[in-house]
Amino acid sequence: MMKKLFLSCVLLCLLFYAHAQQVIITGVVTDPGNAPIPNASVKIRGTDKGTTTNDKGFFSIPTSINAVLEISSVGYAAQTVKITSDKQLSLKLTESNSNLSETVIIGYQKVTRKKNTAAVSSISGRELANLPASSFDQLLQGRLSGVNVQNFSGAPGASPSVSVRGSSLLSSAYDENNVLNSPLYVVDGVPQPTETYVGPGTGTGLNYLGGVNPNDIESIDVLKDASAAAIYGSRAANGVILITTKKGRTGAPKVILSGYAGIVQRPKLRDVTLGVEERRAKLAILQQQLDYNQQRGLPALITDSLNPAFNGNTDWQDMFYQSGNVKNADLSLSGASEGGASYRFSTNYYDEKGIIKATGFKRYTMRLNLGARALGGKLDINPIINYSRTDKARGNGDGNSPISLGASNMPSSLFNLDPNKKAFLLGQYDDNLDKNISNQFNFTLNLSYAISNHLKITSLTSYLNKNSRRDYNRTNELQNGNGNYSYTFSDNEINILSSNYMSYVNTFGKHNLSVVAGQEFTYDQYQNTQASGFGGASDQIQVVQGFQQLKIGAYSDYQAYGLLSYYARMAYDFNGKYLLSGSIRTDGSSRFGENNKWGFFPSVSAAWILTEESWMKAVANTFSMIKLRASLGTSGAMPTENYLQYNLYNVNAGGFNGNGSAGTYNAITAITPNFYNGAAQKGLSWEKSKQWNIGTDIEVLNGKYSASLDFYNKENSFGLFSVILPVTSGYDVAKTNSIGVRNAGVELTLAANFLPKQSQLKWFSRLNIAYNKNKIMNLPNGGRDLVLSGDRFDKSHILSVGSPINAFYLYKTLGVYSTDKDVPINPYTGTHLRNPNGEYRGGDFQFADLDGDYLIDVFNDGLNPDKMPVGDPNPKITGGFTNNFSWKNFSLGVFCTFTFDRDVLNLFKADRFSNSTDGDPYNNFVRYSIPDLNKINIWRQSGDNAQYAKYDLGTYRYYYTSAQTFFLEKGDYFRIKSVTLGYELPQKFLSRFKIDRFKVFGVVDNLAIFQRSHDLPDAEAVNSYGEYSGAGYPIPKKITLGLEVQF
């Protein structure tokens, strides 16, 4: 069926093939001061054909008499010329701040910003260049409206969380590595495989986007609404981020050398009490809460202040930090020959040494982009070759914490470290091997053949090969004397994509039509192998050798999927005034069963440019453009598992309590169905996201001011979710299309060039702000609330219809009981309000007794009648504020980002007071570091009107549970993210040395943060569940100096 459609489409297009008189038109494009404008775009209206000017402003293009040329260049107003003869043209462009003639990429096609009917945000690669970040996704923060980026970890090479117009991912189990669904990244037309088959603890934990050099990026376009994204169909439900890399430019060969280097500073450490102060504070608490006998049993650590082993003043946090540095070097060569062959080669080296010992990140990249023409200019050949290698050192190797001591169990400062102990704690950083290397090779070939001026066939083939490798080794000492441990991991992924489409562009009088139709297939295969050995005999062995057979583990895996797609888009406009666009895509996936393989994703959008109307001419001088647009469409998402349609079995399923790894019964391999989630899910279908968007784009005074406003509503339905199966079926859970999530919001971008055109000083300012609210609309099993499993002991998140995703699930803290008498009394029994382990007393936190039974239920496995869904861990307002100034040869950029209206649960704070469950609370209290109690209003004796409850020493009343509103904080922050100062040496001076450009610049990254919470060290360093546990990597400040030279 699809094939026939495709064929008839082709035939139809061929019919339009027409003839006209061919001429070669040449011309020169200059600015008002007669200086040539290089790289200006020259296009024949109504066709797909065009060229660009060389560095002398010269162009040449074959066309026909009566054709209309459109000439445009960024920073200038576009011009059109009608060809009447074949004489050379001389075109002068006037300067303009308007960006309407800029093109945006919307998938398989480019359109001008003016004619765009969808919600797309774009930035130019210039904004990202030379900023000290290990991957470009970190730099997107605050630059694109509707794209929420949180750089919650400052670890070199870390992946930030990125979501476009909110997340719709719901999962019944807590998984810190999989909280938000990330958008689809498309690099030069190639959708990147995003599947992660292993967690960061198993694999290398490297950011797969880390291999893209930010300085190679020409532009980034984000397709936010369904009308734009639907062309990527099944994977577009969470937005699409299109990255276009730089190409060779016409003109003489150009060499750009740039580099920067700088320091990475650690942020302020958390407050701790040290030495004498700590001893006094602890003794005060102990003497108050313990009787004489208990006090006699206290450990010497606290009582024996004269013992040289215990009179320390050790700041443990301090030991793990160092000052880091960052270095970066870029080289690029580009140029083009007269014949149309162009090239660009670039290479990059980035090296960051982290602020925590043994952490760091190195990146090496190489990219070659070639362009050539054949068959009389009808065939465009554009191969792109890209190679990158990243190397990440990750400290202790835990996916979420770079250091070996948990933040909440830092030892007491009183311990004096003997050198061995210190070596044990820190020694791992010297002897511990943890090498994480990832290589990525990518070859893309773009072929496009112009059948006529209107019809073009494009074929894109891409081959991507990724492999990564981890080598990990821990010494005997670090393994508690049980012998050394070695681990090795290696994986390989290939991704083959072929996309073939034809595009047709034509003009019929005032009717402009453009059509794209094509077909695409993707095949992805992933394999990994890992091996480990424990209890080894020699620390010198750092590979898996020399271990007893029993102590060796090995594992390998194979995963593959295929995707077959057909797509078409039609864009029509009448006189550039009424715009209409529609697209369809249908995807077949190997991940679904026979009857549900195919998904269908249509979209439609329309726009009306009011300023093109004759009755608007009166205001046209002020409002250069007012556009209203609306769109509606559907896009999809797939499950991440490849084989859900099969009834999967577990081999070596002999495990039992006491021997989880048993694989046999009576030495015969045990095989059972995967009774957890292995039932064949043949009925599973695509997740669908239906989205409408209405928006407006306004440009005032030819781009002096511009604004863009969007309202949207995105309903994700048929979301995949694990539902519980009947126990008697033998299976636990199966995925079904059963959840619904709504994300709705507003996005506003305002830009201004405040100062007049003539002014020497230029000031460009752009503010973007987005509000997104997410809400769970449907849950399986009749909408029953679901407490996330696998969370920490306190289980502080819930999925509840009407609440945002992963809302907190907390006790409501009312205050601190001043005295025992303040505890409410149950009128039926005469006992005080209690929990199952005892009655509350003065000094305890008062929790709201929501079900009124005078018992605060402490159980966490499921719904708790005394806890309630509260707060929203998802940031609601995000955005950025850009200000760029330039004066003569100086430039200054100040970039700020912000997040408002987010709740954060401060687990770290809770943990520092909670000692309620330890078997030996006094000892535990004495041995670990405590916060500075003098700085807080903590309950000390009966009658105190305190803010903090008394220190919990093994009461089992859990009043310092982290699951209470007392620890809920405001996560709002405003960060001055980067300040860039640049100076370009004068051209006159440089020309003597044959240098085109010489720029020096300095960057301060992460200059300052203003936040509402006083207790969070950094309101951005919070995981995607809105939790601060103290374990993450602090976000450092970077100061760099650099230069850029162009020959």
Next chain:
Amino acid sequence: MERKLSIYTILLLLVCIVTGSACKKILEQTPKNSTYDEVFWKSGRDYQSALAGNYALLRNTLTNKNNRYYLYGDAVAKNYFTIDYNGDGLEGIQNGDFTFKYNVQSLGDWTLFFKTITMSNLIISKIDKATDKDLSDIDNITEFRKKIKGQALFIRAFTYFEMTRVWGDVPLVIEAYEDPITAPQLPRTSATDVQKQIEKDCKEAAALLNWGYTVKSERAVTANKGSVYALLTHLYLWRATMADLNSKVPNPADVQNADTTLTRLLAEGGYSYTDTSNYYMTFVGRSNTATSPEGIFQLYMDDRTQEGSSAHIGLEFLRGAEYVSYFGNNARFWVPNSYFNNNYQFWYWDGSQWTRPLDTLDVRYRKNFDYVNSAKPMCRKYSNVVYRNPGQNLDAYLSNDMVIFRYSDMKLLQAEIALYKNDLNTAIQVINESRQRNGSNPANRVDDTYTRDDLMNEYIVERGKEMYLEGHIFFDLLRTRMYPNFVDWLSEGRFARGGFYWPVSPSLFKENRFLVQTSYWLGKI
């Protein structure tokens, strides 16, 4: 020019179409990292592995949550061993309170039992459909089919038997669902019907299986006709006594059934006692050369094939470096003195007065316990420790099978049956024979001066010695109605209301509106 153009066009189109149709194939990706239903069940080997999987699931079920088999069968009987407090609340069950959330959510949850049953159902349905071609790697296909199906039936029957002893009424599934996703929610089926199904399965299994074992390594750790008869005997006795909780008179028909089944088992099973000089052999299961001749059915947990357990019930008791090199002097489980007083003390006329010494001569006293004079005596019945790190004596596993049915168990049941039939002489004979065999103090014997009730008490004392920590005692006490002397929390009133059954975990009610709570626990959870 014109022709050239169209040639290129057609060529390009052809390329598109060819690739288009070729890549239809990429939509069919089959797993290589797992076997799956569509390709499994194609050889005899597959069936053997599936059956091993079924046994493994049963083993997983019974060891789950601190070895729940012993918690249901021994721990709640209270006076046999003591569980110390450690914060998880498990010890609460020893006082008859099954409501503590962590306990009811684990021990009240029958999910794992149903995984075992689902596996049996699957094997039964698949083996019936298997063609001879599928089983072509097997020599004697007819015999193989019988063996596979018989064992799957046995596992299903045994699993239901354990469930019905714990919960009474339980949902009954005997079909393999084609599509588990559309499987219905089920109510509880009455214990009577469940027991009928068990009886039916046992009879069918007995017809399919043989006495004895042709393969030595399968002895006792896989089910044969003897295992089925042992189960059937237990089922009949349970049904005879527990069908009517208000009656102390067992159902004579089922007593008779038990009698004939047991008689045939003892006559034809080929089982015998292990020599008491080789006492631990019974609980190890298998040595290098021989398998314990007592074993009728036991779950394989031998660490010589890495199937030992680091959380074996035995390890809960063991302490001291002489048992496990790196264990301290504390163990969570220990044997209270009341156990010895109840089971090993006997009245004895020493010539001048009545005394009540301990029968320390009994092999079981000597072999099963250590530190008997301390405040917390230790059970060492299961103490076959194997170090997986033998160099440093670390990583201890117990290599002791989980004994479910054995010859001594069956021999003692003869006494119970006899007592139900008022055949006191047989009972006396069985009890004395057991004492004799275990080297008990010759003064510690029963005779015809004992009433039926006295004998029942002596029988339960004998079970307490012989079947200590084998998952039977509590059920013995219920059947024989001897619980009032041993289990203080179980009053006759509570017994009559089924208060010894376990409540069902509240989590199972979540999706199932047909499910009702065990009647005694209604309103208590």
